[in-house]
Amino acid sequence: NAGVTQTPKFQVLKTGQSMTLQCAQDMNHEYMSWYRQDPGMGLRLIHYSVGAGITDQGEVPNGYNVSRSTTEDFPLRLLSAAPSQTSVYFCASSQDSNGYTFGSGTRLTVV
Amino acid sequence: AQKITQTQPGMFVQEKEAVTLDCTYDTSDPSYGLFWYKQPSSGEMIFLIYQGSYDQQNATEGRYSLNFQKARKSANLVISASQLGDSAMYFCAMNNYGQNFVFGPGTRLSVLP
Numbered sequence: 001n002a003g004v005t006q007t008p009k010f011q012v013l014k015t016g017q018s019m020t021l022q023c024a025q026d027m028n029h030e031y032m033s034w035y036r037q038d039p040g041m042g043l044r045l046i047h048y049s050v051g052a053g054i055t056d057q058g059e060v061p062n063g064y065n066v067s068r069s070t071t072e073d074f075p076l077r078l079l080s081a082a083p084s085q086t087s088v089y090f091c092a093s094s095q096d097s098n099g100y101t102f103g104s105g106t107r108l109t110v111v
Numbered sequence: 112a113q114k115i116t117q118t119q120p121g122m123f124v125q126e127k128e129a130v131t132l133d134c135t136y137d138t139s140d141p142s143y144g145l146f147w148y149k150q151p152s153s154g155e156m157i158f159l160i161y162q163g164s165y166d167q168q169n170a171t172e173g174r175y176s177l178n179f180q181k182a183r184k185s186a187n188l189v190i191s192a193s194q195l196g197d198s199a200m201y202f203c204a205m206n207n208y209g210q211n212f213v214f215g216p217g218t219r220l221s222v223l224p
Contacts, residue, residue, distance in 0.1 A: 033211070042115070042202055042214035058211065090156060099146055100212065102156035 002026050006091050006103035013081040013110045021076040021106050023091030029101070031094045032074040036060065036087040037105075043090060049074055081110045113138045115203050115215035122220050124193045131178070132188040132218045134203030143207045145186040147177065150200040150217070159201075162186060190220075198222045 007022045025032065033048035035058075045058030049068040063085060065077040074093075078085060088107050092100035114137040124130035136145065147159040162170045162177045170177045178187040186205075190197055203215040 035214075040120075040216050042216045043204075043212075044214075045211055048211060088154070092156075099158045099161055100156075101158075102148075105154050105156075107154075 004091055004093050004101050004103040006089075006106050008106060009104065010107050011109070013078070013108065015081060015083060015110060017081050018077070018079050019081065021078075021089055021091075021108070023074045023076065023103060024072050025074075025091075025093040025101070026072065027093065027095070027101065028071060029093035029095045030071065032068065033058070033092050033100075034064070034066065034074070034076045035090045035092065036085075037090060038087050046076065046089075078108075083110045086110045113140075113143075113205055113207065113213045115205055115213055117203055117215035117218050119218045120216075122218055123223055124190075124220065125223050126195060127192055129189060129191045130193055130220065132190070132201050132203075132220065134186045134188065134215060136184050136186060136203070136205050138184075138205065138207060140207040143205055145177065145179070146204040146206075146212070147175070147186075147188045148202045148204060148214075149197075150202065151196075152199070156202075160188070193222045195222050195224060 004025045030051045034046040035043040037043045047066040049055045091103040094100045116135045143164045145162045149157040160172045160175045162179045174191045176189045200217045202217045204212045206212045
């Protein structure tokens with residue numbers, strides 16, 4: 001039981017490049033979400049999904065796209081990376097409201 | 112809108128002593144959950160403790176307890192008998208059972224030997 005798996009752990013992009021952060025969970029959780037963590041600001045919700053085929057925007061969705069074609073996977077896409085997207089990204093999943101299981105995070109630097 | 116406030120950017124505590132990390136929240140929903148997470152230097156987010164808004168008793172999990180004062184909208188984390196391994200960032204979070212969490216900015220705890 002791997003829990004929530006995020007890849008890659010580290011990534012450096014040039015401004016304007018695109019990439020996809022992968023997130024997979026093997027717990028059959030319906031709810032998945034993406035957060036970014038910036039110093040002094042805690043974690044802020046980017047996008048979330050309450051089940052396969054359903055996604056919605058969180059607090060800071062601009063510059064990011066998501067899709068949820070299966071229960072297990074919830075990739076986050078950066079279409080044209082900007083330095084403001086330099087952050088640590090966490091994927092999380094839950095089955096009920098009693099807490100998340102977090103992935104180990106992806107540290108992204110955009111230069 | 113929901114909001115979490117953690118007014119202590121950093122805290123120091125002597126090993127084996129107890130420490131309280133402050134958290135206040137703001138919500139208009141009558142039903143909500145309060146959570147504390149620990150983030151060590153390795154970066155992972157570790158769930159510590161949960162308190163439901165209708166729970167009559169304060170939550171406890173080993174050395175962690177949550178001092179829940181509903182009228183004051185506070186949910187302070189108490190760590191008893193601090194250990195060196197408790198040095199980490201601590202985040203208070205809330206959800207309204209819609210499963211979207213709001214996090215506070217965090218408190219960095221340093222345990223001194």
